[in-house]
Amino acid sequence: MPLFLWNEKYSVGNARMDRHHKKMLNLLDKLYEAARQGQGQNVIEDVIKKLGDYTQYHFQEEEALMARINYPDLPAHKAAHQAFIADFEKLRQDIHRGNVDHAEIKLSNMIATWWKKHVLKMDKQYKIFIKNQNKQNQ
Numbered sequence: 001m002p003l004f005l006w007n008e009k010y011s012v013g014n015a016r017m018d019r020h021h022k023k024m025l026n027l028l029d030k031l032y033e034a035a036r037q038g039q040g041q042n043v044i045e046d047v048i049k050k051l052g053d054y055t056q057y058h059f060q061e062e063e064a065l066m067a068r069i070n071y072p073d074l075p076a077h078k079a080a081h082q083a084f085i086a087d088f089e090k091l092r093q094d095i096h097r098g099n100v101d102h103a104e105i106k107l108s109n110m111i112a113t114w115w116k117k118h119v120l121k122m123d124k125q126y127k128i129f130i131k132n133q134n135k136q137n138q
């Protein structure tokens, strides 16, 4: 049973973004699973790379969506994405150099915290914005 399971209450009100978030949870789960099974460095780094690449892709798409709807909080949201990428990359490099004990766990924890702080708070703000916009357009 996956540790990180999608739940309807995570929805940000946009099917495409929800799909992305689901995929990110799925990759996060893969990372936990690989760490739990004691998989080798190669396998772990491969999952980390996939997770990093997908996250970058998601951020681009999410920022494009927010730009399309003239979302006023886009600059702050973008800055939060960039800060996350920077933290992620730093840890990824440290892991690659073998400088971190229990690296996958640290990375998974970092992402899990980010999930709660960012996806469930900041991303949900554009859900409210889209909802209000739809109401106005009715």
Ligand SMILES: [Fe+2]
Pocket (backbone or CB within 6 Å): 017, 021, 058, 062, 119, 123
């Ligand atoms: Fe997101």
Ligand SMILES: [Fe+2]
Pocket (backbone or CB within 6 Å): 062, 077, 081, 118, 122, 123
């Ligand atoms: Fe976001």
